[in-house]
Amino acid sequence: MPRLGALKKKLNEILLENKLISEKDLKKALDIQREKGGQLSKILVDQKMISQKDLAVCLGTQLGIPPINLSKYKIDPEVVKLIPERIARHYMVIPISRIKNVISVAMADPLNIFALDDIKVLTKLEVQTVVTTADEIIQAIDKYYAGKTQEMAEIVEKAQETIEMQTVDEGQGITDVAELTKASGEAPLIKLVNVVINEALKSRASDIHLEPFQDRVRVRYRIDGILQEFFTFPVKIKNALITRLKIMSTLDITQKRIPQDGRFKVKVDKKEIDFRVSVLPTAFGGKIVLRALDKANLSIGLDRLGFLPDSLEKFKDAISKPYGMVLLTGPTGCGKSTTLYSILNQLNTTDKNIVTIEDPVEYQVERITQIAVKPEIGLTFASGLRSILRQTPDIIMVGEIRDGETADIAIKASLTGELVLSTLHTNDAASAITRLMDMGVEPFLIASSVIMVAAQRLCRKICPNCKEPQDIPKAVLDEMGIKVPKGAKFYHGKGCSRCNHTGYYGRMGTLEILTLDDNIREMIIKGASSTEIKNYAIAHGMRTLRENGIEKFIRGETTLEEVLRMTAEV
Numbered sequence: 356m357p358r359l360g361a362l363k364k365k366l367n368e369i370l371l372e373n374k375l376i377s378e379k380d381l382k383k384a385l386d387i388q389r390e391k392g393g394q395l396s397k398i399l400v401d402q403k404m405i406s407q408k409d410l411a412v413c414l415g416t417q418l419g420i421p422p423i424n425l426s427k428y429k430i431d432p433e434v435v436k437l438i439p440e441r442i443a444r445h446y447m448v449i450p451i452s453r454i455k456n457v458i459s460v461a462m463a464d465p466l467n468i469f470a471l472d473d474i475k476v477l478t479k480l481e482v483q484t485v486v487t488t489a490d491e492i493i494q495a496i497d498k499y500y501a502g503k504t505q506e507m508a509e510i511v512e513k514a515q516e517t518i519e520m521q522t523v524d525e526g527q528g529i530t531d532v533a534e535l536t537k538a539s540g541e542a543p544l545i546k547l548v549n550v551v552i553n554e555a556l557k558s559r560a561s562d563i564h565l566e567p568f569q570d571r572v573r574v575r576y577r578i579d580g581i582l583q584e585f586f587t588f589p590v591k592i593k594n595a596l597i598t599r600l601k602i603m604s605t606l607d608i609t610q611k612r613i614p615q616d617g618r619f620k621v622k623v624d625k626k627e628i629d630f631r632v633s634v635l636p637t638a639f640g641g642k643i644v645l646r647a648l649d650k651a652n653l654s655i656g657l658d659r660l661g662f663l664p665d666s667l668e669k670f671k672d673a674i675s676k677p678y679g680m681v682l683l684t685g686p687t688g689c690g691k692s693t694t695l696y697s698i699l700n701q702l703n704t705t706d707k708n709i710v711t712i713e714d715p716v717e718y719q720v721e722r723i724t725q726i727a728v729k730p731e732i733g734l735t736f737a738s739g740l741r742s743i744l745r746q747t748p749d750i751i752m753v754g755e756i757r758d759g760e761t762a763d764i765a766i767k768a769s770l771t772g773e774l775v776l777s778t779l780h781t782n783d784a785a786s787a788i789t790r791l792m793d794m795g796v797e798p799f800l801i802a803s804s805v806i807m808v809a810a811q812r813l814c815r816k817i818c819p820n821c822k823e824p825q826d827i828p829k830a831v832l833d834e835m836g837i838k839v840p841k842g843a844k845f846y847h848g849k850g851c852s853r854c855n856h857t858g859y860y861g862r863m864g865t866l867e868i869l870t871l872d873d874n875i876r877e878m879i880i881k882g883a884s885s886t887e888i889k890n891y892a893i894a895h896g897m898r899t900l901r902e903n904g905i906e907k908f909i910r911g912e913t914t915l916e917e918v919l920r921m922t923a924e925v
Contacts, residue, residue, distance in 0.1 A: 578857075650719075689813055690813045788879055
């Protein structure tokens with residue numbers, strides 16, 4: 356590993372001392388770094404201020420690290436397995452050998468201490484570095500990390516061969532539609548899209564992000580709530596790729612200036628997966644986000660969503676009431692829809708008339724009447740809800756309460772004999788009460804109708820395949836006020852191929868449940884603040900989101916870091 360003293364020496368000092376760049380060029384590069392971020396070494400190379408080879412030789416000489424020509428070096432495949440491809444590409448590093456407890460890695464930037472520290476923690480080995488160029492590392496990664504990457508590279512190469520470069524004016528939306536449609540139907544491109552979707556489903560991704568930039572198209576998957584980069588495609592196939600997805604989603608391929616929404620279905624392993632598609636115009640084309648909606652998630656029931664037993668009992672008690680309002684709150688992507696649909700599945704019996712109004716309808720459920728709002732023709736949440744009330748429903752699910760009119764109608768419906776389920780975007784349970792007041796709903800109506808408010812988050816679970824004990828200093832626990840049983844053990848995931856080296860696999864629901872009693876109803880009528888309501892509820896047994904998360908941490912289901920991440924804003 357490089358000497359600590361050498362590592363403290365900045366790259367700009369090394370380059371100036373060796374007269375490889377001028378002070379004027381360095382100032383320009385530093386200005387770019389301040390404005391756009393990124394590594395100084397990459398900026399210098401991209402701006403053609405220094406060649407990759409000169410940079411590698413200079414760093415090697417100054418830091419006492421031997422340079423290496425990777426193209427003439429054969430690497431043992433077993434050594435390559437010590438560092439995951441995702442980490443290798445992120446840090447531009449590749450392992451080249453291992454002798455006992457020392458791993459040697461080739462790097463383009465041996466001054467990257469964060470990379471060295473992460474590799475040391477990941478491999479549990481001492482790290483020695485050799486220096487090489489970024490291009491050689493990319494070629495070596497492409498060569499030695501075979502399998503998915505190699506297969507994808509071959510598909511992309513074939514796709515490029517069949518696609519003529521399209522001349523497109525993004526501002527005016529001018530393109531040869533016939534040529535673009537033909538290119539999007541070529542076999543290699545169809546296979547490319549299929550591989551992207553299949554890999555997402557295999558990786559348990561909830562979303563696929565296809566993001567066009569000036570020189571490439573980036574593909575990221577959201578796995579367990581966190582975005583991870585998987586593929587990068589050449590910009591040449593961008594237009595045909597976007598067109599292919601638009602055709603699958605029955606969207607207008609000639610329209611490039613306004614957002615579009617669509618959906619399509621795929622069948623994988625005898626299972627139908629719905630994809631909700633959103634296209635957003637950007638500076639370099641249309642960014643596409645595909646959200647995977649798996650109906651299998653709806654049939655698992657409330658008992659298997661990961662809620663703590665006491666929270667689950669309160670939840671079940673609330674939804675067993677014949678009328679009233681139950682609200683779920685939380686940010687986008689916290690699992691509110693899955694929980695609501697799980698409730699509807701549980702209540703979906705032949706003697707119940709269940710009607711939903713959503714924007715859009717996420718999951719299609721048998722024996723339930725589902726309505727999608729269409730503001731352009733006057734079908735809003737409020738107008739749709741009025742019409743639903745004439746259908747004598749027993750249970751109504753309103754996708755989201757967005758305005759005072761919808762809130763007022765929903766609350767009055769819950770007072771006239773219907774059980775109303777809905778969602779709000781607030782950080783905690785008590786804030787939902789004041790949010791309804793801010794929408795103009797009378798406090799006495801809120802106090803009379805709302806049975807329960809539940810704030811929800813999704814907490815990542817420790818990967819069972821690489822779960823191992825973890826020492827947490829008592830001082831850290833004491834500082835956070837965490838009291839743990841004597842002899843309690845803590846765990847984390849060290850990272851493995853199954854969890855994509857994140858240490859987490861799957862998620863579970865976490866609830867903060869505010870049940871309205873007579874005292875809280877009186878506080879609402881008197882106009883109490885959300886803080887006052889929350890403090891009263893905590894004093895009378897309500898467990899906050901953080902307390903619920905800490906309980907899961909003590910039970911060994913998740914990590915303290917994940918609990919803090921999940922509850923950072925509450």
